[in-house]
Amino acid sequence: MKPEKFFIRLLEPGDEAVLNLLAEQDNLFDQDPSVPPSGALSVDGARSFLSDPSVLFWLAELGTEIMGFLHCYIQRHRTAGPWAELLLMEMGTRVDWRRRGVGRALLAAMEDWMHGRGVREVWVPANTYATPFYEKCGFAKDEGEILVRAVG
Numbered sequence: 097m098k099p100e101k102f103f104i105r106l107l108e109p110g111d112e113a114v115l116n117l118l119a120e121q122d123n124l125f126d127q128d129p130s131v132p133p134s135g136a137l138s139v140d141g142a143r144s145f146l147s148d149p150s151v152l153f154w155l156a157e158l159g160t161e162i163m164g165f166l167h168c169y170i171q172r173h174r175t176a177g178p179w180a181e182l183l184l185m186e187m188g189t190r191v192d193w194r195r196r197g198v199g200r201a202l203l204a205a206m207e208d209w210m211h212g213r214g215v216r217e218v219w220v221p222a223n224t225y226a227t228p229f230y231e232k233c234g235f236a237k238d239e240g241e242i243l244v245r246a247v248g
């Protein structure tokens with residue numbers, strides 16, 4: 097029987113090992129778990145990532161078990177008004193933990209962070225599979241399209 101409890105925390109420098117543990121198994125957090133995992137950074141690379149002031153990385157965990165993660169970027173505004181917005185870059189709940197409130201709890205941690213810092217908007221380039229989840233959690237479709245270009 098799996099425990100129902102998990103804890104959410106914002107990673108910081110010093111958490112390189114757990115960031116890399118996730119990278120070694122992050123296919124289990126993907127829509128298609130049959131893809132290979134992304135693979136870990138070097139310890140220095142992980143420390144550099146976690147030291148980046150624009151990076152926000154929340155983990156849902158219990159002991160050494162990881163249930164979910166949420167990775168956002170702080171995007172500063174160049175104009176008057178709120179100083180920044182968040183880009184929700186990536187999130188995932190481990191495949192055997194889905195539909196048990198992990199994703200919603202990660203978003204609640206993000207919203208607490210936003211409330212405490214005067215950040216009022218978060219946006220996500222969502223995949224089709226996840227759109228109903230985001231809509232359930234209060235996100236709405238916006239105008240425009242997301243384009244991508246590979247260089248090199």
Ligand SMILES: CC(C)(COP(=O)(O)OP(=O)(O)OC[C@H]1O[C@@H](n2cnc3c(N)ncnc32)[C@H](O)[C@@H]1OP(=O)(O)O)[C@@H](O)C(=O)NCCC(=O)NCCS
Pocket residue numbers: 125126127164186187188189190193194195196197198199200201220221222223225226228229230232233
């Ligand atoms: C999308 C994802 C993060 C949702 O995480 P989760 O932990 O299963 O979500 P929760 O259990 O917190 O669900 C919150 C609500 O959304 C609903 N929901 C979750 N996934 C859903 C889906 N695929 N379709 C419709 N509703 C969904 C839940 O039923 C729940 O509704 P309720 O609170 O009214 O009962 C998870 O399915 C996942 O990791 N998918 C693969 C990776 C992915 O697509 N990430 C997003 C990339 S943009």
